[in-house]
Amino acid sequence: MRQLVIGALTITLLVTLSHSITSAESPEEIMEKRALGFVTTLQAGDSEALFVYMNENWAPAKPGDNRDGRWTRIAGDLVKRHAQVEIVGVTVDQPYLLSVQTTEENGPALSFIFEFEETPPYGIVQLGIEAGDRGPKADLPDFIMPPDASTDQIVEALNIWFGTLEKQDKFSGTALIAWQGKAIFTGAWGMADKRWDIPNNADTRFDLGSINKSFTKIAIGQLLLADKLTLDDPLSKHISDYPNAEVAGKVTIRHLLEHSSGLGDIFTEEFFNSSKSLYESPRDFFALFADAPLQFEPGESQSYSNAGFMVLGVIIENVSGQTYYEYVQQHVFDRAGMTGAGFFRRDDPVANVAEGYTQMRSEDEDGSWRSNAFMLPVRGNSAGSAQATVADLLAFDNALRTYKLLPPNYTAWYFGDDGALTQAKLMDMPERATVGTGIAGGAPGVSAALESDEDLAVIILSNYDAPIAESVSRALYRPLKKALGETM
Numbered sequence: 001m002r003q004l005v006i007g008a009l010t011i012t013l014l015v016t017l018s019h020s021i022t023s024a025e026s027p028e029e030i031m032e033k034r035a036l037g038f039v040t041t042l043q044a045g046d047s048e049a050l051f052v053y054m055n056e057n058w059a060p061a062k063p064g065d066n067r068d069g070r071w072t073r074i075a076g077d078l079v080k081r082h083a084q085v086e087i088v089g090v091t092v093d094q095p096y097l098l099s100v101q102t103t104e105e106n107g108p109a110l111s112f113i114f115e116f117e118e119t120p121p122y123g124i125v126q127l128g129i130e131a132g133d134r135g136p137k138a139d140l141p142d143f144i145m146p147p148d149a150s151t152d153q154i155v156e157a158l159n160i161w162f163g164t165l166e167k168q169d170k171f172s173g174t175a176l177i178a179w180q181g182k183a184i185f186t187g188a189w190g191m192a193d194k195r196w197d198i199p200n201n202a203d204t205r206f207d208l209g210s211i212n213k214s215f216t217k218i219a220i221g222q223l224l225l226a227d228k229l230t231l232d233d234p235l236s237k238h239i240s241d242y243p244n245a246e247v248a249g250k251v252t253i254r255h256l257l258e259h260s261s262g263l264g265d266i267f268t269e270e271f272f273n274s275s276k277s278l279y280e281s282p283r284d285f286f287a288l289f290a291d292a293p294l295q296f297e298p299g300e301s302q303s304y305s306n307a308g309f310m311v312l313g314v315i316i317e318n319v320s321g322q323t324y325y326e327y328v329q330q331h332v333f334d335r336a337g338m339t340g341a342g343f344f345r346r347d348d349p350v351a352n353v354a355e356g357y358t359q360m361r362s363e364d365e366d367g368s369w370r371s372n373a374f375m376l377p378v379r380g381n382s383a384g385s386a387q388a389t390v391a392d393l394l395a396f397d398n399a400l401r402t403y404k405l406l407p408p409n410y411t412a413w414y415f416g417d418d419g420a421l422t423q424a425k426l427m428d429m430p431e432r433a434t435v436g437t438g439i440a441g442g443a444p445g446v447s448a449a450l451e452s453d454e455d456l457a458v459i460i461l462s463n464y465d466a467p468i469a470e471s472v473s474r475a476l477y478r479p480l481k482k483a484l485g486e487t488m
Contacts (some may be wrong), residue, residue: 003372030122031098032090035114038124050075059123062434070412081258081302082129085110094478096122101150104301106264111184115478122257127438131259131304140165140475149483152326155185158476159476162189164342171472172357173447174200176390177480179488180455181398181432186390192354192463202346205340205353205387208448209375209441211382213309215332216473218400219316219324221410222331224421228319229253231421238315243290252316253315255298262294263307266383277347279377282313306383313382324382333392335401341388343380346373353387354463356445372445384441390459395425397452397459401433408433430454449473455488456481 023034034057041053054071061067085102092098093113100112111126138336141164145157158177166173172190176183188200223229229238235256236248247263255261266285279285289307296303313324320327325343333341344350356372380386388396399405400414412420415435434454441448447469458477460469 025117027096027122028092031096031114031116034116034122034124034322035098035100035112036090037085038114038127039085039087039102042078042083043085043155045079047072047076047079050079054124055098057124059125068095069086070417070419072418074270077416082110091201093474097474097478118482128436129436130438131302140170140471143475143479145479145483149487151184151484151487156485159184159187162187165472166190170464171462171468172464173202173206173354173460173469174184174202174204174390175461175472176394176457177476178394178397178452178457178459179484181394181401184484190463192352194357200282200354200463201352202292202341202391203352203389204461205342205344205350205389205392205445206448207354207356207380207446208349208384208386208388208393208461208464209443209446210306210384211393211439211441211448211450212380212382212386214439215328215386216309216312216382217315217414218332218405219320219327220253220257220312221406221414224314225406225410229315231257235311235315238318239311242311243286251294251298252310253312256305256312256315258302259305259308260300260302261298261305261308261311262288262296262301262303263305263311264292264295266306266310267293267381267450274339276376277378279381280366280379282310282317282344282382285310285381286314291458309383310381328386330338332396332405335404337395338388338392341386341392343386345379346376347378350387356443356463358444358465360444360465372443375444376446381412384443385446388461390461393450393461394457395458397450397457401452401454402431403433432438440467440470440473442470451477453481456484 032340035123037057038053041050049072053054054075087100087102089101090098091101096116096118098114102110102112104110111130112131113269114124115126117125118124141161143157143161146153149157166189174188177185185325186202188202188204190200191379192198192200192204224231231254234249235242235251236245238474239248242248251261265287268288284308316327317324329342344353357369358372359367359369376385400411403411406414409420411433415437432454436453438451443461444465447464447466449460449469451458451473458473458480462469
């Protein structure tokens with residue numbers, strides 16, 4: 001999952017670094033210096049120095065964006081979480097988009113993804129932090145539009161580009177492009193069911209993978225708002241019969257949300273060797289991890305944990321008095337207007353749900369497409385695998401940005417501003433939240449991505465292996481942002 005946020009040496013060195021950028025340097029050199037300087041500043045563990053660096057190296061704030069308070073909280077949070085990273089590489093993903101890859105002892109690999117201004121002084125526009133291996137970069141053709149393209153020409157270019165991917169059998173799925181909350185392009189390619197030759201269409205529902213974790217976090221936020229729990233509650237407070245009493249006493253809801261609980265994963269050898277019909281609700285997964293020792297003490301490191309979100313699902317059930325599925329359907333899907341979304345069993349003949357197809361194989365197999373029906377749990381859960389359409393995800397993004405799911409302070413918290421909940425008064429937020437966000441999900445035969453800000457949303461759903469949806473989203477987002485910003 002990708003998280004968008006808004007790095008370490010002393011302040012003296014920061015000033016030296018900023019002053020060392022000269023007009024004689026190429027844009028690429030300037031951008032690399034800014035990115036590496038951020039991560040190097042982060043490594044020093046001084047949140048004040050990081051705040052200074054951000055002010056020195058970011059693009060100017062938009063009118064009305066009083067970001068100092070937000071940045072102070074974010075700088076402190078970044079230092080607390082990621083000061084121990086080690087730089088292992090730098091890659092240029094696209095023009096004006098650069099990634100710094102890092103590792104951390106007892107923690108996940110992290111990619112710090114920087115977006116820059118396209119004109120001098122090439123300040124940082126946005127920073128994304130992506131946990132885990134980003135996966136192989138898909139070999140995609142360049143997305144090409146005419147200079148000063150009109151909306152009709154942009155749509156034509158999208159149809160041509162996706163048609164090429166379909167012919168090359170690199171993409172099967174749907175795409176939606178929206179500007180300021182309204183869809184301007186929707187398309188579908190490939191097959192929802194290869195056996196029966198049923199094509200995908202704009203209303204085809206796809207497995208969302210870990211995008212589901214966003215729904216779980218929102219549910220926790222709603223229960224927090226209702227004073228039914230706190231982020232520092234130990235899980236023992238809400239799951240009295242948790243199988244491991246020692247773990248239940250020291251792992252908190254905050255740890256579970258931040259992947260810092262020390263709990264392991266659900267995709268164990270036992271899971272792969274058992275019937276997937278055994279796993280119909282979040283609690284059913286406890287047998288796979290609850291008795292295992294923690295990977296580290298809670299709060300001391302981070303490691304992506306599906307198990308932690310299974311525990312959150314059970315907390316939501318116990319606190320709300322509803323099943324996880326009932327709660328999310330009523331308080332997230334229905335409230336957002338996600339009319340096609342649901343948690344459909346894989347063995348139920350539900351209309352317009354795409355079959356997933358994977359090429360993930362053992363070495364002695366031929367790599368042809370195979371259904372993923374027997375590779376994943378029979379039903380989605382609090383860690384992943386609800387099904388929805390691209391229109392459903394646009395409805396979700398719109399509802400989130402217009403505070404229909406959470407009020408402003410809690411929406412800021414959802415987007416990663418952990419200090420927002422400590423504000424004494426309601427935060428002054430625009431009518432439509434402006435924070436950039438990227439969320440994604442992937443598994444065999446599952447790939448989903450939603451990347452958005454206050455203007456542009458790029459939503460890609462596929463029934464092919466990850467990370468094809470993320471690769472497509474990355475290829476489209478920046479050129480579409482520029483072209484539509486000039487056209488709309």
